[in-house]
Amino acid sequence: MMSKNFSPYAAYLVFIAVVFISCKPTVESSLIADQDKEALAGNAVDYFGPLKVSGNRIVDSHDQPVQLRGMSFFWSQWKGKYYTNQTVNWLKNDWYCNVVRAALAVEAGGYLTNPDAEKEKVFTVIDAAIEHGLYVIVDWHDHHATDHEKEAKIFFAEVAKKYGDKPNIIYEPFNEPLQISWSSKIKPYHQAVIDTIRTYDPDNLIICGTSNWSQDVDIAANDPLTGTNIAYTLHFYSGTHKQSLRNKATVALNKNVALMVTEFGTTDASGDGQVNTSETEKWFAFLDEHKISWCNWSVADKVESSAVLKPRASATGDWLPSELTQSGTFIRAKIRSQNQRFE
Ligand code: MG
Numbered sequence: 625m626m627s628k629n630f631s632p633y634a635a636y637l638v639f640i641a642v643v644f645i646s647c648k649p650t651v652e653s654s655l656i657a658d659q660d661k662e663a664l665a666g667n668a669v670d671y672f673g674p675l676k677v678s679g680n681r682i683v684d685s686h687d688q689p690v691q692l693r694g695m696s697f698f699w700s701q702w703k704g705k706y707y708t709n710q711t712v713n714w715l716k717n718d719w720y721c722n723v724v725r726a727a728l729a730v731e732a733g734g735y736l737t738n739p740d741a742e743k744e745k746v747f748t749v750i751d752a753a754i755e756h757g758l759y760v761i762v763d764w765h766d767h768h769a770t771d772h773e774k775e776a777k778i779f780f781a782e783v784a785k786k787y788g789d790k791p792n793i794i795y796e797p798f799n800e801p802l803q804i805s806w807s808s809k810i811k812p813y814h815q816a817v818i819d820t821i822r823t824y825d826p827d828n829l830i831i832c833g834t835s836n837w838s839q840d841v842d843i844a845a846n847d848p849l850t851g852t853n854i855a856y857t858l859h860f861y862s863g864t865h866k867q868s869l870r871n872k873a874t875v876a877l878n879k880n881v882a883l884m885v886t887e888f889g890t891t892d893a894s895g896d897g898q899v900n901t902s903e904t905e906k907w908f909a910f911l912d913e914h915k916i917s918w919c920n921w922s923v924a925d926k927v928e929s930s931a932v933l934k935p936r937a938s939a940t941g942d943w944l945p946s947e948l949t950q951s952g953t954f955i956r957a958k959i960r961s962q963n964q965r966f967e
Pocket residue numbers: 788789790825826827828
């Protein structure tokens with residue numbers, strides 16, 4: 625029974641305590657339930673097989689639409705410490721990722737300066753993805769790739785020769801073009817790199833960046849590339865890009881091109897600022913509706929809110945829940961709730 629002098633403030637504290645106690649076990653039990661998710665035999669690449677483009681969808685070897693969900697690594701020259709076999713394995717086993725993205729830095733001390741060192745990091749991730757059965761996006765992480773066409777062709781020729789017979793590989797020849805012409809600048813670059821890749825690999829997916837930081841998918845859809853298994857890159861950051869960008873994506877889908885979100889953040893376009901979970905949920909609803917695959921930016925311990933790891937988190941996985949950022953906790957839960965779990 626409540627005493628006569630029980631203050632409203634004390635009542636408020638009791639209310640908060642009751643809410644806290646009643647919520648806490650729910651959170652813990654949902655994590656336990658997640659861990660009990662039944663594991664399928666094999667791995668994601670065995671399960672879906674070689675991917676293709678069919679109309680405005682990516683489809684599996686049974687021509688069924690497939691939606692991949694996973695993580696993008698950060699610029700290789702700055703956070704290359706995470707480009708390890710163990711991190712890829714952890715992202716599969718603990719996050720249930722079925723795709724990762726290796727972001728080969730090109731400028732700013734990247735491949736143009738240290739081709740062998742940067743390439744080796746990407747090859748480590750590719751080899752790990754093949755070993756553990758994930759798809760891997762090989763991303764030429766550049767904002768000025770039209771200035772580096774020769775180098776891009778050399779790199780992608782090497783990747784296609786070495787790995788083109790593996791269903792795991794997805795090529796991404798141009799991360800984020802800036803505000804330059806699709807038809808006169810970006811499209812000819814892609815067509816040249818596609819021709820090089822197709823010399824050695826006739827079939828794996830090639831996802832092509834679009835103007836305005838890979839947002840102008842509607843412009844690309846008006847003047848599409850020629851070739852098979854070609855799709856277009858859509859990037860968004862939930863704090864900045866909202867319904868108007870989803871509308872552009874809808875225009876592109878209605879022109880019958882396939883899209884892939886090779887990179888998105890839960891934050892502002894800077895990669896920092898508040899984590900906007902409500903707008904990200906709107907994006908997830910859109911991506912789920914249209915079966916659009918995605919990778920979240922990024923596997924990094926940089927002090928910025930889009931990074932999924934807190935500073936000094938291990939470079940070999942085994943991350944504790946307390947080592948994940950707000951965005952990392954949110955994204956991990958999303959992937960675990962929707963992706964199949966494999967042994
Ligand atoms: Mg192939």
